[in-house]
Amino acid sequence: MSDIILHHYDASPFTQKAQRMLGLKGLAWRSVETPMILPKPDLVCLTGGYRGTPVMQIGADIYIDSQCIARELERRWPEPSLFPGNDPGLAYALVKWGDEFFQAGLTMALAILGPDWDPAFLADRKAIFTHVDFDQLGDDVEHAMAQLRASAALLDAQLADGRAFLTGDQPGLADIQAFGVPWFTRAALPVTEQLLGQFRHLPGWEARVAALGQGERTDIDVSVAHAEAREQQPDLSPDIDPDDPQKLAAGMQVRVAADDFSDRGAVDGALVTASALEIAVHRRTDDFGDLVVHFPRLGYRVLPLE
Numbered sequence: 223m224s225d226i227i228l229h230h231y232d233a234s235p236f237t238q239k240a241q242r243m244l245g246l247k248g249l250a251w252r253s254v255e256t257p258m259i260l261p262k263p264d265l266v267c268l269t270g271g272y273r274g275t276p277v278m279q280i281g282a283d284i285y286i287d288s289q290c291i292a293r294e295l296e297r298r299w300p301e302p303s304l305f306p307g308n309d310p311g312l313a314y315a316l317v318k319w320g321d322e323f324f325q326a327g328l329t330m331a332l333a334i335l336g337p338d339w340d341p342a343f344l345a346d347r348k349a350i351f352t353h354v355d356f357d358q359l360g361d362d363v364e365h366a367m368a369q370l371r372a373s374a375a376l377l378d379a380q381l382a383d384g385r386a387f388l389t390g391d392q393p394g395l396a397d398i399q400a401f402g403v404p405w406f407t408r409a410a411l412p413v414t415e416q417l418l419g420q421f422r423h424l425p426g427w428e429a430r431v432a433a434l435g436q437g438e439r440t441d442i443d444v445s446v447a448h449a450e451a452r453e454q455q456p457d458l459s460p461d462i463d464p465d466d467p468q469k470l471a472a473g474m475q476v477r478v479a480a481d482d483f484s485d486r487g488a489v490d491g492a493l494v495t496a497s498a499l500e501i502a503v504h505r506r507t508d509d510f511g512d513l514v515v516h517f518p519r520l521g522y523r524v525l526p527l528e
């Protein structure tokens with residue numbers, strides 16, 4: 223049986239990234255479907271406050287964000303690699319470009335679909351997209367379409383020599399970073415077909431990335447995930463970079479939250495890991511005992527609480 227549990231919902235382009243990683247590696251995993259809006263008590267009791275998707279759980283270790291999930295999957299199951307061209311730095315750097323690409327699709331979705339959304343869903347999204355001016359979306363939509371096309375044009379240019387995947391013959395994290403936005407805009411926004419129509423290398427590439435699949439998925443009840451968190455023990459040995467620019471130290475109480483495009487909740491805990499690319503905090507909980515919650519450093523803010 224696989225140790226991997228994904229807490230997620232399928233409609234998210236970020237969940238789709240995690241699923242393609244599992245597909246590329248051919249891994250078995252267990253699925254816990256979360257609601258798309260708050261409240262999410264069964265998830266937040268594990269994360270300590272993060273409410274986004276996807277979240278990976280392996281025993282009493284909780285991995286926040288598709289970036290962190292990629293790093294942990296590659297560490298534990300190195301083959302087949304997410305980096306067929308041995309270019310991990312570039313592939314992870316695309317996280318930030320991928321977020322920019324997502325912003326374009328998000329603005330289009332909010333402007334075109336938002337008015338028809340269920341009021342509870344709309345209110346939830348208004349609360350998390352604090353940087354979006356919901357009264358100006360109509361003015362922004364054409365700009366967003368131009369931005370979507372600009373990023374799509376980069377992909378088409380990269381594929382123009384007939385290669386199967388962005389970095390060559392083999393699929394990797396670069397493809398997975400890039401794939402989520404065309405996937406979601408084509409599915410949700412019919413105008414995408416016309417917007418991206420001139421980019422003739424994209425549809426074949428999108429189909430090849432989709433064909434990575436999702437590995438071997440089994441649906442489970444969240445009580446199974448909670449029992450495993452309770453029964454297992456995380457590694458609490460500290461790993462702190464002595465040159466940390468924020469002077470973070472082992473055991474320091476900190477608050478960690480995404481510093482990107484949405485407020486997905488903050489997590490408080492005692493610092494276990496602080497490196498250039500990783501942050502992890504220890505949470506001592508009544509229900510589960512010790513948990514360690516892992517985050518990427520890139521795109522997350524660490525606030526010392528003492």
Ligand SMILES: N[C@@H](CCC(=O)N[C@@H](CS)C(=O)NCC(=O)O)C(=O)O
Pocket residue numbers: 234235236237258259260273274275276286287288289350484486
């Ligand atoms: N950088 C994060 C972004 C995750 C993200 O923003 N997911 C959205 C769904 S597309 C989300 O969590 N929305 C709020 C929610 O579902 O509660 C990642 O790569 O995992």
